[in-house]
Each structure stands twice: as C-alpha cells, then as structure tokens.
Amino acid sequence: MAKLFEPINLGGVELHNRVMISPMCQYSAEGGVANEWHRAQYGRFAMGGAGLVMIEATSVNAEGMGTLGDLGLWTDEQEAALTEIARAISALGAVPGIQLGHSGRKAAAQRPWHGNAPLGPQDAEERNELPWPVVAPSALAMAEGWQVPQALDAAGIEALKADYAAATRRALRAGYKVVELHCAHGYLMHEFLSPLSNLREDEYGGSRESRMRLTEGGDQRESHLGLDGLRALEELLASHFELKAHIGISLADDAMTIERLTAEQAWILDSLADNKEMAISGGAGSGKTVLAVEKAIRSAAEGRRTLLTCYNAPLSTSTGAASSRTAA
Numbered sequence: 001m002a003k004l005f006e007p008i009n010l011g012g013v014e015l016h017n018r019v020m021i022s023p024m025c026q027y028s029a030e031g032g033v034a035n036e037w038h039r040a041q042y043g044r045f046a047m048g049g050a051g052l053v054m055i056e057a058t059s060v061n062a063e064g065m066g067t068l069g070d071l072g073l074w075t076d077e078q079e080a081a082l083t084e085i086a087r088a089i090s091a092l093g094a095v096p097g098i099q100l101g102h103s104g105r106k107a108a109a110q111r112p113w114h115g116n117a118p119l120g121p122q123d124a125e126e127r128n129e130l131p132w133p134v135v136a137p138s139a140l141a142m143a144e145g146w147q148v149p150q151a152l153d154a155a156g157i158e159a160l161k162a163d164y165a166a167a168t169r170r171a172l173r174a175g176y177k178v179v180e181l182h183c184a185h186g187y188l189m190h191e192f193l194s195p196l197s198n199l200r201e202d203e204y205g206g207s208r209e210s211r212m213r214l215t216e217g218g219d220q221r222e223s224h225l226g227l228d229g230l231r232a233l234e235e236l237l238a239s240h241f242e243l244k245a246h247i248g249i250s251l252a253d254d255a256m257t258i259e260r261l262t263a264e265q266a267w268i269l270d271s272l273a274d275n276k277e278m279a280i281s282g283g284a285g286s287g288k289t290v291l292a293v294e295k296a297i298r299s300a301a302e303g304r305r306t307l308l309t310c311y312n313a314p315l316s317t318s319t320g321a322a323s324s325r326t327a328a
C-alpha cells in the first residue's frame with residue numbers, strides 16, 4: 001500500500017505516485033473538441049492527487065469515432081482544446097497522458113445513454129445523427145445489426161498509420177507526456193490482433209506475427225512497441241513519451257476458448273519489449289474471463305511492470321492487483 005504513494009519513473013516520465021486514472025470515454029465532445037466538461041473531469045482527478053491522468057480514447061481520424069461525442073485529434077481546433085486540458089492537468093500537479101484510438105467496426109454507434117447500438121434512422125430523425133461507413137481488417141460485422149465494415153486495403157492502412165503519426169505529433173505538441181495506444185475492447189487494433197475479426201491473407205493477417213504487424217513494427221522481439229507508421233518518430237518518442245498498450249482480454253465468442261485466448265495474449269505480452277509498461281484490461285467480468293485474465297497475467301506479467309485494470313472483474317478473485325492501478 002505504501003508503495004502506491006511513492007514516486008516512480010516510467011520511461012523517463014516522473015510520476016509523483018503510482019495512481020493512474022484509466023482512460024474513460026465521456027461521450028461529451030462536439031466535433032471531437034474537448035470542452036468545459038473535459039476540463040472539469042480531468043482537472044478534478046489531477047486535483048485529487050493522481051500521478052497520471054489518462055485522457056479517454058481519442059480518435060485519430062473522423063471515421064474512427066466510436067460515437068459523435070468522442071474526442072478527436074486530427075484538427076487544429078481539437079489540438080488547441082486538448083492543449084488546454086493538458087495544461088490544466090499539469091498545473092494541478094499530475095502528468096497528462098492521452099489514449100489514441102480508432103473504433104474500427106464499432107464506430108458510428110450511439111452514445112451509451114441513447115442505447116449503445118449502431119446509429120440508425122431514429123438517431124437521424126431525433127438528433128440529426130447520421131452513421132458513416134466504417135472500416136476494419138475484414139468485412140465482418142461485429143454482430144447482427146451492425147454495419148458490415150469495409151476491409152482496409154493497402155492504401156487505407158498506410159493512411160491509418162499516417163493518421164496515428166499525425167495525432168501522436170499533435171499529442172506531443174499539446175503537452176501530453178504519455179501516449180497509450182488503444183489495442184483493446186474490440187476496437188480497430190484489437191480487431192487486427194484477433195483471429196476472430198482478422199481474416200486477412202496479406203501481411204497484416206494470418207499468423208500472429210502478421211496480425212500484430214500494425215501494433216508492433218518490424219521484428220516483434222526487438223522493436224519498440226508502436227505502429228510501424230510511428231517508427232520514424234521513435235527517437236522523438238523515446239525522449240518524450242512512455243508508450244503503453246492497453247490490451248484487451250475477453251471471451252466475446254464461443255470460438256475463442258480460454259486456452260486459445262490465453263495462448264494468444266500470453267504470446268503477445270511476451271513479445272513486447274521488456275521495458276514497456278502495459279495495461280491489461282479484462283473485458284466483461286464473467287467467470288470465464290476472470291479465469292483467462294488470471295492465467296494470462298500469471299504466464300505473461302511476471303517480472304514486468306504491468307498496470308492491471310480488470311473491467312468489472314470481481315475484486316475477490318486472485319487477480320489481486322486488479323483495479324489497483326499500481327505499477328508493480
């Protein structure tokens with residue numbers, strides 16, 4: 001417990017304690033631009049004493065917006081608003097971090113309080129909210145009633161990498177010291193990682209190495225964690241940023257057995273460079289998921305500095321550190 005309040009240096013970033021506020025979507029932006037809501041939301045956590053305040057999933061481009069209330073970071077206006085938030089967090093004593101993401105085939109959804117379903121005719125009628133075409137590794141809908149995404153072609157993947165790189169540059173300029181790549185919860189990067197949603201036959205699909213190519217540039221065991229599109233920025237990133245991955249562990253489909261899932265996740269975790277911190281998120285808290293999380297953590301997290309966050313997992317399970325937000 002005492003360690004929780006000791007300072008820690010994560011990849012060159014000094015935190016005054018080990019409390020990290022997890023990224024939490026607020027669905028309260030307009031046009032992807034942060035506002036007073038976000039300033040209050042993130043400012044109060046900094047004021048409350050957290051060492052690291054992570055801004056919610058922020059889309060790298062317009063098509064990747066999960067809902068029309070998501071934050072974005074592809075325009076100057078969005079950057080200016082997020083600069084203000086970073087400044088407020090820093091002024092209140094915490095380190096500002098930001099999670100960058102793309103919602104893939106889960107994009108164009110309703111805000112939770114409107115139903116969490118894909119945007120449809122009623123949303124258009126009531127709030128003038130229209131869906132837009134979504135993209136994914138393969139043309140597979142997430143579930144019945146959701147859009148069948150367009151499979152990204154080679155040019156689309158290159159454009160995506162450029163969007164991640166551009167958003168990362170903006171985040172750096174805006175004053176964020178930690179960048180987390182959202183690779184969890186069934187969003188685009190997770191869709192590439194998972195053999196259930198990635199049926200590609202090119203260099204981004206098939207083997208684990210290929211499915212990981214977007215999130216892990218080059219040779220997995222030697223390279224830094226990062227999109228291969230970010231490799232040009234690596235030197236800059238190394239001096240300014242701690243790169244983290246938020247890795248999702250969930251049993252969304254019966255085709256994914258615990259054994260298969262844990263082998264996949266353990267392999268992915270094992271492949272990440274040793275000096276990279278990572279957050280592991282446990283998906284819905286079913287018994288099966290908790291078991292899988294425990295197994296994956298036991299086999300992969302040993303000896304690493306790992307931030308564990310288990311979504312809805314019962315605290316009584318032996319995952320122990322779940323929800324503690326400590327870097328052990």
Ligand SMILES: Cc1cc2nc3c(=O)[nH]c(=O)nc-3n(C[C@H](O)[C@H](O)[C@H](O)COP(=O)(O)O)c2cc1C
Pocket residue numbers: 022023024025026056057099182184246281309310311312313323
């Ligand atoms: C309202 C809400 C929004 C969330 N938004 C995000 C998000 O933007 N990105 C993300 O990676 N996880 C998101 N999560 C998951 C949390 O970051 C965290 O991993 C999860 O809540 C586990 O912590 P807990 O067990 O203390 O709830 C969200 C969770 C909640 C409750």
